[in-house]
Amino acid sequence: MLLKVASTISREMQLDKLLRVIMDEVKNVLQCDRCTVFVLDRERNEIWSKVAHGEKEIRFPAHLGIAGHVVTTGRVINIPDAYADDRFNPNIDKQTGYHTQTILAAPMRNKLGEIIGVFQTLNKFEGHFTTEDEETLDAISALSATQIENAQLYENQKKTFDSFIETLASTIDARDPLTAGHSQRIMLYAAELARVLHLSEKEMEVLRISALLHDYGKIAVRESILTKEDRLTETEYKHIRNHAAYTKSILENINFSGALRQVPLIASSHHERIDGTGYPAGLVDEQIPKLSKILAVVDVFDALTSKRHYRTRMPFHEVMQTLSAGIGTQFDPLYVNAFRQIKLNRLLTILEQEHLALLRKSDLTLLEEYDSIDYIAAFQAPYPLEQEKRLILTFQTYYMQQYLQPGT
Ligand SMILES: [Fe+2]
Ligand SMILES: [Fe+2]
Incomplete structure (x- = not known):
């Protein structure tokens, strides 16, 4: 016994x-x-x-x-x-x-x-x-x-390890004000995708660490280029692209154990494309780890929904169209489809992470019923129903940050 x-x-x-x-x-x-x-x-x-x-x-x-x-x-x-x-x-x-x-x-x-x-x-x-x-x-x-x-x-060591990884991620985010909070958001979006896909706890952990560290190689990219506001020259662009290879070589120095041994490869493959034209290795479809394919989708989503320079956010339906347009060349359809199934309330709480306290609970509850497939359907409806109008309006108010402007 x-x-x-x-x-x-x-x-x-x-x-x-x-x-x-x-x-x-x-x-x-x-x-x-x-x-x-x-x-x-x-x-x-x-x-x-x-x-x-x-x-x-x-x-x-x-x-x-x-x-x-x-x-x-x-x-x-x-x-x-x-x-x-x-x-x-x-x-x-x-x-x-x-x-x-x-x-x-x-x-x-x-x-x-x-x-x-x-x-x-x-x-x-x-x-x-x-x-x-x-x-x-x-x-x-x-x-x-x-x-x-x-x-x-084990629990104490894990706390130390986690805070260490998060600190590394925030040092990268801090170098480039244009992408502030990027690694953190990538991690959160990836976790949402993982939930939709019912990934195992182990896979989620590998994904979480890989997401936080995916752009770590940017530490080796010159700041003047990273934050340059004008068009990049071909050489500068090549230099920035090197960040993926740097991510790999830097993370390979960390003594990851168990399933986390895949972190350097998964983190550094987030710019690979399934048609083989990505970087750093030019891997094709089945050669790309599935967790990297997830990172690829959420990385582009965050880039498109971040406000660069003086621009406002790209309209949401255009963002989703851009993701769809990448299916089969840039993205594996499986992960774009999974991304479409993330509930809108969860997307918003990541998009508007800095203003969480200002998101109205009743609005979030309303948006909990819909994902971006519903949003696009409502958006394209020639004669939208009352509830479809409400869905669009509610989401837009937060997404386009109209709620932050005085008098609205
Ligand atoms: Fe990157
Ligand atoms: Fe990134």
């Missing part, structure tokens, strides 16, 4: 999911109604847990309640009748409507013997918790401790 528990929990690296898996296993093995794993946060001297089936996190000072008692004393607590025991706090039952009868709580220790959390099980189905249950819980707790510590370590 312990081997089965060990193998089940060893498969989970994400802290949230891991805790849930452990709680389920314990309930099964001990034949009881509830199990909560509390984790000790030494820095804040608090105990926290995700409530068994609710999403909310609970947090309290590390000396309170049964769990606090276990943390303080380091001893197992086995209570056959909760309401007859003064360590038990009946207020929580009052708030939740639950009726606690029996409690078994045990400390969770790491390899150094330090307490890192508490297991608390409630309401044994038959009778009360036995000495054997105590031993079983102790064994499961020992098994879980290492895995929980690893998951915490």
Whole structure:
């Protein structure tokens, strides 16, 4: 039984999911109604847990309640009748409507013997918790401790890694005021496409990092050329195009592991075209990674919808027409079609990211019902219906940023 528990929990690296898996296993093995794993946060001297089936996190000072008692004393607590025991706090039952009868709580220790959390099980189905249950819980707790510590370590490292990648992306965006926020938006659009396409979590992660870093090679492009307002000469244009190859060679120096090893290739192939006339490698259709094909679509969408110099945004139907025109030469049809299915409220919240607070909730709710296929259909309708007019008007107000002008 312990081997089965060990193998089940060893498969989970994400802290949230891991805790849930452990709680389920314990309930099964001990034949009881509830199990909560509390984790000790030494820095804040608090105990926290995700409530068994609710999403909310609970947090309290590390000396309170049964769990606090276990943390303080380091001893197992086995209570056959909760309401007859003064360590038990009946207020929580009052708030939740639950009726606690029996409690078994045990400390969770790491390899150094330090307490890192508490297991608390409630309401044994038959009778009360036995000495054997105590031993079983102790064994499961020992098994879980290492895995929980690893998951915490992994989570912390991931936070460091993520903030590092985001910082790199913002250094690129900061170099060119014309494309401010570009990498961030590409990442958000790509995530929307990934949702439409039901990509796996792993693919989404590779896509997210690749999107944030896709133009990193611009670090090697001279600023005078990057920000030049006049027409570029042929040589200057070639120099800018080099950014894709630079993205690849720079990112190859990062020691990515696992699925993230594909990041340099995926990030640097965002200017490839399926007809083979793109750069840096001139790959054709099936040679181009699918995540790069996604980046290609969202990269062009963002370029077209950004305000360059003094221009206002290109009208939305023209943007969508430009994407359609690229199907079969520049873009893989699959990803343009997926892009068309992104709901308009989600597009707007990325387009107007800087003014999120000004987007009216009721408008977003209206736009949630439509994607850009609906928009184009309404836009081209010779006799648009009332609701079609409303859709166009609502979207346009934000898209053309009329809502930012005084008096509108
Ligand atoms: Fe680029
Ligand atoms: Fe780009």
